[in-house]
Amino acid sequence: MATATFTTIGKPVPRVEGPDKVTGAARYSADIDLPGMLWAVNVLSPHAHARILSIDTSRALAVSGVHAVLTARDIPPKRMGRHLKDQPVLCGDVVRFVGDKVAVVAADTLEAAQEGALRVEVEYEDLPAIFDPVATMQHGAPIIHPDARSYHGFHSEIPADIPNVCGYRAHHQGDVAAGFAAADLVVEHTFTTSLAHQGYIEPHASVVAIAPSSEFRVPGSESDPEPGTRNAELPRERVNVWASNKVPYNMRSELAELIDRPETDVIVQPITVGGDFGSKGGPADAQLAYHIAQRTGRPVKFVASSQEDLTATSHRHPATVTIRSGLTRDGRIVARQARLIYNTGAYGSLKPNADGMLNGSDHFAGPYDIPNLDVEAFAVYTNTPPSGYMRAPGHAQVIFAVEAHTDLLARAVGMDPLDFRLRNLAEIGPGGQESAAPQVLRAAAEAIGWNRSSEFRVSSSEFGEDDAQLGTRSAEPGTRNWLVGRGLALAVRGTGVGEGTADLTVNPDGTVTVLSCMPDNGTGALTVVVQVVAEALGVDVDQVRIVRAPTDALPVDVGSGASRMTNVAGHAALAACDQLREQLAPLAATMLGAETVIWNGSAWVADGRGAVTLPELAVEMIEPGDNAAHARVTLAQTRSPDRGYGAQAAEVRVDPETGEVRLTKMVVAHDVGTIINPLGHQGQIDGGVVQGIGLALSEQLVLDEGRVTNPNLAEYKLPTSQDVPELITVNVPTGGPGPFNAKAIGELPSVPGAGAIANAVADAAGGPITHLPITAERVLATIESQ
Numbered sequence: 001m002a003t004a005t006f007t008t009i010g011k012p013v014p015r016v017e018g019p020d021k022v023t024g025a026a027r028y029s030a031d032i033d034l035p036g037m038l039w040a041v042n043v044l045s046p047h048a049h050a051r052i053l054s055i056d057t058s059r060a061l062a063v064s065g066v067h068a069v070l071t072a073r074d075i076p077p078k079r080m081g082r083h084l085k086d087q088p089v090l091c092g093d094v095v096r097f098v099g100d101k102v103a104v105v106a107a108d109t110l111e112a113a114q115e116g117a118l119r120v121e122v123e124y125e126d127l128p129a130i131f132d133p134v135a136t137m138q139h140g141a142p143i144i145h146p147d148a149r150s151y152h153g154f155h156s157e158i159p160a161d162i163p164n165v166c167g168y169r170a171h172h173q174g175d176v177a178a179g180f181a182a183a184d185l186v187v188e189h190t191f192t193t194s195l196a197h198q199g200y201i202e203p204h205a206s207v208v209a210i211a212p213s214s215e216f217r218v219p220g221s222e223s224d225p226e227p228g229t230r231n232a233e234l235p236r237e238r239v240n241v242w243a244s245n246k247v248p249y250n251m252r253s254e255l256a257e258l259i260d261r262p263e264t265d266v267i268v269q270p271i272t273v274g275g276d277f278g279s280k281g282g283p284a285d286a287q288l289a290y291h292i293a294q295r296t297g298r299p300v301k302f303v304a305s306s307q308e309d310l311t312a313t314s315h316r317h318p319a320t321v322t323i324r325s326g327l328t329r330d331g332r333i334v335a336r337q338a339r340l341i342y343n344t345g346a347y348g349s350l351k352p353n354a355d356g357m358l359n360g361s362d363h364f365a366g367p368y369d370i371p372n373l374d375v376e377a378f379a380v381y382t383n384t385p386p387s388g389y390m391r392a393p394g395h396a397q398v399i400f401a402v403e404a405h406t407d408l409l410a411r412a413v414g415m416d417p418l419d420f421r422l423r424n425l426a427e428i429g430p431g432g433q434e435s436a437a438p439q440v441l442r443a444a445a446e447a448i449g450w451n452r453s454s455e456f457r458v459s460s461s462e463f464g465e466d467d468a469q470l471g472t473r474s475a476e477p478g479t480r481n482w483l484v485g486r487g488l489a490l491a492v493r494g495t496g497v498g499e500g501t502a503d504l505t506v507n508p509d510g511t512v513t514v515l516s517c518m519p520d521n522g523t524g525a526l527t528v529v530v531q532v533v534a535e536a537l538g539v540d541v542d543q544v545r546i547v548r549a550p551t552d553a554l555p556v557d558v559g560s561g562a563s564r565m566t567n568v569a570g571h572a573a574l575a576a577c578d579q580l581r582e583q584l585a586p587l588a589a590t591m592l593g594a595e596t597v598i599w600n601g602s603a604w605v606a607d608g609r610g611a612v613t614l615p616e617l618a619v620e621m622i623e624p625g626d627n628a629a630h631a632r633v634t635l636a637q638t639r640s641p642d643r644g645y646g647a648q649a650a651e652v653r654v655d656p657e658t659g660e661v662r663l664t665k666m667v668v669a670h671d672v673g674t675i676i677n678p679l680g681h682q683g684q685i686d687g688g689v690v691q692g693i694g695l696a697l698s699e700q701l702v703l704d705e706g707r708v709t710n711p712n713l714a715e716y717k718l719p720t721s722q723d724v725p726e727l728i729t730v731n732v733p734t735g736g737p738g739p740f741n742a743k744a745i746g747e748l749p750s751v752p753g754a755g756a757i758a759n760a761v762a763d764a765a766g767g768p769i770t771h772l773p774i775t776a777e778r779v780l781a782t783i784e785s786q
Contacts, residue, residue: 007602008535009740012679016527016546017272017520026272026520029205032242034299037207038067040292041113042285042302043103043120044312045095048383048706049129049142052093052102052122059119060105065112067296069120071103075291078258081349082250082282084153084166084356086145087386089258089287094127096144096346097383098707099312104285106292106300129383131706133320133343136164136382144346144381155355166348167356167379173365179335179372183326187412191323191401193772194700195343196316198390199691199718202274203309206243208289209299239266243286246276246519247559251283252551258287270548273521277691278389279314280521281561282350310711314350314388315701317342317358317379321401326372331413333424338364340377342394343387348379350388360394366402367437367492367645369426383706389561391688392493392747396695396754400772403489403755408768417488417759418445429492431641436671436734440647441490443669443730448486448649482653482662483766487759489752490647495737495744496564497637501554502576504533506584506629508622510615512537514546517557518569523746524680525565531676532570532739536577537614538602555634563744564637566676570739572635579631587621587628588612640737646670646748648692650756651725654764656783659776661697661761666753667728673736673743685729685749692753694719700773 020026057069072092079085091102105116128142135141141163148154148166158168180186239261245251248268256263273280285302292300304313319342326335340361348356361377410420421441429435445451503515514533520526526546534541551557558568581599588597594606603611622629651665668685675681698717702709710716736743758769767782 006535006740008531008541009674009676010678013527013531013541013677014679015524016530021272028202028272028274029207029242029244030303032207032301034207034209037299037301038106038108038292038296039110039113040104040106040285040289040300040302041110041117042101042308043105043117043122044308045091045100045102046098047095047124047126048098049127049144050095050124051127052091052095053125054123055103056121057103059121060116063107063112063116063119065108066105066116067108068106068292069103069116070288070291076260079151080258080283081153082254082352083354084151084348084351086148086151086166087347087349095124097385099308099385100346101312104288104292106296129706131382131384131703133318133341133380133382136380137162137341137378139163144383157355164381165378166344166381167342167351169355169357169361169377171362171373171375174372176335176337176372176374180326183334184329185327185412186324187327187409188322188324189405189408189768189770191321191404191770193319193397193400193695195318195384195387195703196390196695196699197310197701197716198277198279198316199694200275200277200279202244203304203306204244204280204284204313205303206241206284206286206289207299207301208286208293209240210237210290210293211240212238239290241266241268241286242271243268243284244271244273244280245283246273246280246521246561248517248519248551249556250281250559255283255286255290258283259290268551270517270550273519276521276560277391278393278561281389282314284313306713307711310701310716311385311708315345315385316390317344317387317394317397319343319394319397321398323364323401323405325405325409327409327413329413331410331415331420331423333368333370333409335372336364336370336374338375340375340398342377342379343382343384344379345382345384345386347386348381350386358394360392360398363395363398363491364402366399367426367429367435367490368424384703385708391691391750395491395493396692396751399489399491399751400754400758403752404758404762404769407487407759407762418450421488421490429643431494431643433641433643436645436732437490437492439732440645440669440671441488443732444647444649444667445488447667447669447728447730448651448665450486450488450649481656483656483764484651484653485760485762485764486649486651487756487761487763488647488649489755489759490645491748491751492643492645493563493748493751494643495567495640496562497639498558498564498568499556499634499636500558500568500572501556501632501634502569502572503554503632504576504580504630506580506614506618506622508618508624510543510618512539512544514544514573515549515553516546517549517551517554518565519560520548521560523560523565524677524683525560525569527680528566528676529569529573532573533577535740536574537580539614543615563746563748566742567738567744568637570742571637572633574739575633575635576631579633583628583631584614584617588617591617591621642737642743644671644743644748646752648689648752648756650753650760652757652760652764654761654779659779659783661774661779663693663697663723663725663757665726665728667730668749669730669732670745670748671732671734672745673734673738673741675731676740676742681745682729684745686727688747688749689727689753690719690724691750693723693757695772696754696757697773698723
């Protein structure tokens with residue numbers, strides 16, 4: 001890929017929102033404090049499946065400072081859901097998991113609301129509960145949603161003869177029966193992953209106030225758009241929302257539907273989101289806050305506790321994956337059948353796809369050339385906490401299974417796992433373009449030292465020595481022997497699309513204001529847009545100011561998710577810059593005394609008459625409110641055939657006596673386009689790799705009869721700096737569909753890591769790893785089974 005010369009693009013520009021975050025000026029939903037505001041606390045079910053016989057709120061209402069207690073009887077009978085609307089706002093008849101909401105208490109203080117919640121008396125009658133996603137699909141299993149087929153958004157193609165299914169997707173390619181008939185060897189494995197949390201620090205939080213938006217000029221919150229943003233006349237009374245939500249326009253439409261008001265009544269104010277990774281895409285408690293605010297006439301705030309956040313909000317789906325592959329003797333995959341079951345928990349409301357599935361189910365072939373493929377995927381109800389989206393939703397679970405299965409296929413035909421993969425890679429990727437998989441796979445293998453012996457090795461040192469030697473499993477007295485293993489995994493993912501708006505104004509002092517409704521959930525997208533605008537207009541980044549505004553300010557703006565923010569917002573910004581340059585060209589010509597001018601990338605030029613930069617033009621020719629100095633573009637990006645490829649390689653040490661796994665090195669190789677901001681690019685890679693480490697080695701919400709037994713970040717084992725090894729990144733230049741040929745990097749680094757680590761542990765332990773996380777007990781069982 002030819003390297004272009006840029007002024008701003010490719011520079012490690014610090015985050016534009018960084019100063020506010022490090023100084024404490026950034027405002028999160030929990031920071032919003034309005035006059036007369038009430039605190040609200042949910043009352044949660046202690047039962048996994050039960051009928052509600054009665055709810056007595058009298059003792060809660062008697063608590064000093066309590067102003068309202070709402071149950072399902074007090075609000076419209078609405079069901080929530082981004083597509084499938086199957087989750088009641090408050091349960092009125094049946095609860096379906098430990099943590100289901102049955103009432104809400106609002107009071108002057110958080111302490112009073114908590115006390116009131118404790119005093120709400122609910123009488124239940126236990127119902128049969130089921131927690132296993134395979135068992136829930138068997139005939140005779142308890143039916144969790146008897147009226148599921150009447151729910152709005154229920155997918156019509158879901159098989160009617162399988163109980164408790166709320167999502168379904170099937171994919172067929174070639175002739176699978178003929179492929180298996182031609183195979184010399186058929187290999188089948190089943191893999192499972194656990195319930196997991198996204199690991200963000202800020203819990204779900206929301207504030208709702210019903211009043212004219214002009215009343216809420218909260219210092220630092222940018223709750224009103226900049227003057228001159230050309231808003232249409234809006235209703236006097238507004239439903240003002242500050243929420244830890246990454247898709248403000250979706251938030252507006254979903255909330256409006258839930259409260260039976262037009263979208264123009266709802267205004268989502270800009271706020272900083274303290275981490276997300278897929279969880280913060282729904283309205284959470286905002287609709288309950290609205291009903292309390294409507295009843296009391298006062299603003300209302302929800303801030304979930306850590307326990308509630310890890311119990312009753314969106315999680316990563318556990319998955320059960322069975323893969324059956326047919327091979328020829330020379331190591332080619334000729335047929336594959338796959339059956340995928342996502343445990344969606346008590347509700348499927350958190351997924352926006354029409355078929356109720358996750359897109360991870362589309363990756364069973366991945367970058368490999370498998371001519372005959374048959375995939376059937378299900379999302380099923382159980383009486384466990386509901387799951388939704390987590391970074392690259394569903395993809396990491398599937399790739400763990402596919403890549404662990406791939407290593408086992410290589411073993412079955414006596415091939416090196418690297419050679420086996422290279423033999424089966426498709427030359428043309430799923431988007432119809434040449435695949436970059438061989439380049440990234442070889443790059444990762446070389447960086448991890450794959451060409452060194454990957455047979456069973458022993459290091460008699462305590463930890464981390466590079467001179468691992470071939471040996472036996474026996475240890476010298478007084479030494480601790482570590483089994484050494486290496487593993488590879490590979491994944492492919494596209495760049496997200498959508499519709500976004502860019503609103504740019506050139507100010508008389510030569511600065512540029514970018515008005516945006518983009519969320520700030522820590523991805524660095526705001527900085528990317530500033531760099532794109534600075535590059536396209538030939539100005540320094542410190543001359544570009546991004547102003548975050550409410551949803552009134554622009555017709556639509558991109559929400560975070562699907563690896564799309566740079567692509568969508570960046571192209572919209574480029575289009576607005578093009579429009580600005582075209583509008584300002586006549587002024588530049590006048591200033592230079594020329595008939596026409598040409599933009600050379602940093603200034604307008606005219607033959608023999610010199611050049612004028614945008615700041616120079618602004619100071620001389622632009623007056624406040626000048627129409628030529630303003631451009632607004634709404635642009636929709638369509639799906640690109642381009643794909644991004646990522647390979648990861650892991651090296652581990654395994655203690656054969658305790659089963660302890662120590663990760664000693666991780667290599668990440670990606671094909672990349674133009675890297676707009678190296679700091680942000682590497683940050684996305686590093687964060688994704690660490691999430692893959694957590695999925696592989698430690699993260700699991702432990703359930704006991706449907707109850708989460710580790711509902712806090714002290715007991716839920718996120719990786720720390722002590723768990724992260726040496727990280728090596730290899731960027732393989734190709735190109736991409738984004739602005740300046742950038743390529744998405746947000747989600748792909750989180751996908752193949754778990755498979756690479758599992759394969760490294762299997763290499764060391766001498767047997768397959770089929771369940772995540774990889775605990776010491778599971779490792780010992782694998783070693784002993786050999």
